[in-house]
Amino acid sequence: xxxxxxxxxxxxxxxxxxxxxxxxxxxxxxxxxxxxxxxxxxxxxxxxxxxxxxxxxxxxxxxxxxxxxxxxxxxxxxxxxxxxxxxxxxxxxxxxxxxxxxxxxxxxxxxxxxxxxxxxxxxxxxxxxxxxxxxxxxxxxxxxxxxxxxxxxxxxxxxxxxxxxxxxxxxxxxxxxxxxxxxxxxxxxxxxxxxxxxxxxxxxxxxxxxxxxxxxxxxxxxxxxxxxxxxxxxxxxxxxxxxxxxxxxxxxxxxxxxxxxxx
Amino acid sequence: xxxxxxxxxxxxxxxxxxxxxxxxxxxxxxxxxxxxxxxxxxxxxxxxxxxxxxxxxxxxxxxxxxxxxxxxxxxxxxxxxxxxxxxxxxxxxxxxxxxxxxxxxxxxxxxxxxxxxxxxxxxxxxxxxxxxxxxxxxxxxxxxxxxxxxxxxxxxxxxxxxxxxxxxxxxxxxxxxxxxxxxxxxxxxxxxxxxxxxxxxxxxxxxxxxxxxxxxxxxxxxxxxxxxxxxxxxxxxxxxxxxxxxxxxxxxxxxxxxxxxxxxxxxxxxxxxxxxxxxxxxxxx
Numbered sequence: 001x002x003x004x005x006x007x008x009x010x011x012x013x014x015x016x017x018x019x020x021x022x023x024x025x026x027x028x029x030x031x032x033x034x035x036x037x038x039x040x041x042x043x044x045x046x047x048x049x050x051x052x053x054x055x056x057x058x059x060x061x062x063x064x065x066x067x068x069x070x071x072x073x074x075x076x077x078x079x080x081x082x083x084x085x086x087x088x089x090x091x092x093x094x095x096x097x098x099x100x101x102x103x104x105x106x107x108x109x110x111x112x113x114x115x116x117x118x119x120x121x122x123x124x125x126x127x128x129x130x131x132x133x134x135x136x137x138x139x140x141x142x143x144x145x146x147x148x149x150x151x152x153x154x155x156x157x158x159x160x161x162x163x164x165x166x167x168x169x170x171x172x173x174x175x176x177x178x179x180x181x182x183x184x185x186x187x188x189x190x191x192x193x194x195x196x197x198x199x200x201x202x203x204x205x206x207x208x209x210x211x212x213x214x215x216x217x218x219x220x221x222x223x224x225x226x227x228x229x230x231x232x233x234x235x236x237x238x239x240x241x242x243x244x245x246x247x248x249x250x251x252x253x254x255x256x257x258x259x260x261x262x263x
Numbered sequence: 264x265x266x267x268x269x270x271x272x273x274x275x276x277x278x279x280x281x282x283x284x285x286x287x288x289x290x291x292x293x294x295x296x297x298x299x300x301x302x303x304x305x306x307x308x309x310x311x312x313x314x315x316x317x318x319x320x321x322x323x324x325x326x327x328x329x330x331x332x333x334x335x336x337x338x339x340x341x342x343x344x345x346x347x348x349x350x351x352x353x354x355x356x357x358x359x360x361x362x363x364x365x366x367x368x369x370x371x372x373x374x375x376x377x378x379x380x381x382x383x384x385x386x387x388x389x390x391x392x393x394x395x396x397x398x399x400x401x402x403x404x405x406x407x408x409x410x411x412x413x414x415x416x417x418x419x420x421x422x423x424x425x426x427x428x429x430x431x432x433x434x435x436x437x438x439x440x441x442x443x444x445x446x447x448x449x450x451x452x453x454x455x456x457x458x459x460x461x462x463x464x465x466x467x468x469x470x471x472x473x474x475x476x477x478x479x480x481x482x483x484x485x486x487x488x489x490x491x492x493x494x495x496x497x498x499x500x501x502x503x504x505x506x507x508x509x510x511x512x513x514x515x516x517x518x519x520x521x522x523x524x525x526x527x528x529x530x531x532x533x534x535x536x537x538x539x540x541x542x543x544x545x546x547x548x
Contacts, residue, residue, distance in 0.1 A: 013350035020347055021365050024422060027380025028372075030390060034383050043388035088277035090270075093541065097270030104537050105528075107277060110285055112473065112528050114480020116497050117517045120504055121288035124514075128291060128305070144284045147277060152541060156431075159542035201371040207483075221373040228379050237383065240376040247371045255364060 028244050035238035053238035063239065066223035069135055073219065074203040077139045077146070082196040085150035089191075093155040111148045118145060119212040126213070133215035141213050142203040149202065150195040157191025190258055197254055201247060289521065295514035302511055313515030322499050322516060329496040332485075333478040336417040337471050340425040343418070344470070348426055349459075352433040363430065367423040374420050378487040381416060382407060385488070408490040416484035421477055425470040432466015433459075434543035465540040472531040476524050496520060 038048035057063055091097070092104055110118065122141050126133055165187070169179045185192075207221040214222060220243065227236040297309045300316070317323065347366075351359040369377055384390045385406040395401040406412060436459050444458050460467070482497035500520065503513035 010354060013346065013354055017347055017350055017355075017362060020343070020422075021362070023419070024366055024369055026384065027369075027377040030380040030384045031376070033390075041388075042383065042386070044390050044393045084277050084280065087273040091272075091274035091277075093538070095268050095270035095273070097268050097274075100270060100274075103274050103278065105532050106281070108532070108537075109528070110281065112476050112524060114477065114497060114520065114524075116480060116482060116501060117292070117520060118285070118288075120500070120513065120517065121292045122284070124291050124295060124510065125288040127303075140284055144281065147280065151277065156541050156544060159538070160544065198371075205371050205373045207373045207375055221375065224373070225375050228375065236379065240379055243376060244372050244380075248368055251364065251368050251371055255360075259360065 028241070028248075031237050031241040031244060035241045037234070037237075040234075053235045054242070057235055057239050057242065060235075062223065063220075066218050066220040069214075069217045070204050070220040073135045073139045073142070073217075074200045077142050077203045078196055078199045081143050081146050081150050081199040082192065084147060085154055085195050085199070086188075086192055088147070088151045089154035089158055089195075092151055093158040094161075107148050107151060109148070110145050115145065115206075115208040119209045122209075123212050133213045135214060135217035135219070137215065138210045138213040138217070138219065139203070141209040142206055145206075145209065146199050146202050150199050153195045153198055154188065154191040157188055161187055190262055193254065193258060197251065201250060205247060292514045292517050292521075295511050296518045298511040298514075300511050301509050310511075313512045314519075316512055317515060317519060322496070325494050325499050326496045326519070328493050329479050329481075332414060332417060332481075332493070332495065333475045335414055336421060336478045337425075337475045339414070339418050340421060340474050341467070341471060344422070344425045344429050345467075348429040348433050348466075352430050353436070353438075359430070363427065366426055370423050374483055375487065377420070378416060378483060381419070382487060385412065407488055408492055410489075410493060413485050413489040413493055416488040417478050417481060420481070420484055421474045424473040424477060428466045428470035428473065428540070429463070430466070431540050431543050432463035432470070435465065435539060436462040465535045466543075468531050468535055469540065472527060476527060479523065480520060 034042065035053055036049045036051070037046040038050035038052065039046050088107065091100070092107065119141065122137070122144075123133070125131075126137060131137065161184075166179050166183050169183045174182065205221060206219075207225065210219040211222050211225075224236065224239055224243065227233045227239065291305075294305055296313055297311070298305065298313075299308055299310045300312055302308075351362050355362065382389075386392075387403055387405040389406075391406055392401075392404045395404055440458055440462065441454055444454050449457065480497050482495055482501060485493050485495045485498065496516070497520070500513050500516045503509050503516060507513075
C-alpha cells in the first residue's frame, strides 16, 4: 500500500515543479517573443516580424555606456565582497568563538532590510558627508547588501567540509599554508566561485540601490527602466530579453562546469 | 584544535564594513526623523512632528495595505513552496541543484525587467488576452491594474526567497523519524503536522520572515502591475523624500518600517539555529 502511494506521488510532484518553473520563467518567454515584433504598438499576434531591435541595440551608444558602467561596477565589487565573504564565512561557520551568535545575526540584517530604505539612508549619509554619488558609491551599497548573501553561500559549503581531511594532511606533515592551499581551498572552491558569481550577478542586476546612488554613471537596469516607462519603446523587450538570457547563461554555464569538475 | 582561534579577527572586516555603510546610515535616518519637517540639516532642534504626521496624514492606511499584501504573499508562498521544496529535498535530491537554479535564477535578473515581461503577458492585446479571446466577454481583456495582480506579482518576485530557506529546512527532516511515525500508524497529515513541519520549522521561519519583511518594503510590483490601485507604504517613503523634499518625514516613515522589521527579525532569529539550518544540506554527504 505504501509503495503505491509513493509511485503516484512522484509524477504529480514532477508536474507541479515543472509548472512552477514555467511560472517563474514566463516573463523570459514573453520578453523574447515580444522582441521580434515589428509593430508600432504592442499587440499579439504581431503583424510583422523583425530583427531590427537587436541590431539597433548593439549600435546604441547609450546602451554600451550603461553596460560598461554595470560590468565595471560588478567586477570591482565582486572582488572585495568575495574576499570578505570568504573570511567572514570562516568566522561564521568554522570557528567557535565568543560573540559568534551575535555576529551571525548581525551579518544577516542587511538582507532583511528593504533596499529602498537602505538606498535612501546611504543617500542621506553621502549628502551629510558631502560625497558625490557615483558608480563607486553605488558599488559600496551593492557590497553592503550582498555581503551577507555571499558569506552564507560560502558558509553552507564550509558546513559540509570534512575537517578530518585537514587533520590527515597535518598528520602527514604538511604545514598550515600547505594544508590551506592543497586541501581547504580546493574543497571550498565551489562555494567561493559561486559566491563570486552571485556577487557579480546581484550587483549587475541591482536596480533600487543604483537608482539613488549611481549619480551620473547610469547603470544598465536604470537605463532599461527609463526605456520601459518613457512610453512603449520597441527596443525595451529586445534589450530586456538579451539581459535575461545573458544573466541566465552567466549562472548556468559556470555551474555546469563546476558540478562536472566536482564529480 | 591545532590552530589558535581567529574567529573574531576573520569576522572583523565584515563587521567594520557593515557598521560604517549600514548601521551609520540607518542611525542618520533615525536622527533625521526627529528633525523639524522640511529641514535638510541636522540641528539640535528636535521634534516629534513627523511621527504625528504619520497618524494625521493617514499614512497608516498605506501601511495597512502593505501589511495585508505582505501577509497574503507570505501565506500563499508557504503553501506554494512547501510541496516544491519537499520534492526537491526528498523526492528528487539528485536534480535538486538544477531545479533550484531554474527556480532561483530570476533573482539575478532585475525585477523591473521581469515585471515588464509580465505586463506584456497581461496587458490588453497581450499574450493572455489572446489566449482568452475565444471566451465570450473576454475579448480584449485586460488583466493589469488590480489587487490580485499586484499580489501575483509579489508572489512571483519573492518566490525564491521562500523556496531556498524552506528547502534547507526540509533537509533537516529526519527520514527515520518520519518512518517511525508511519510505523506507529500516523496518517500522512499527522506526519506532516507532528513531524515534518516542526523539524523543518527553522527554514520555514527564515523564509517567511524574508518574504514578509521584503514585501512589506516593496514598491515596484504595485507600481508596474498595479497602476495606482494600491499605494504601498514604501511608495509614501519614496514620495516624501523625492517629490515632497521632506527628508525628516520620509525618515520618520522609514523608521516606522524599520522598527516593525527589527521586531520581527528579533522574534524569529531567537528561535532559529543558523548553524543547523545552513549545515543541513551538508549532512546529506
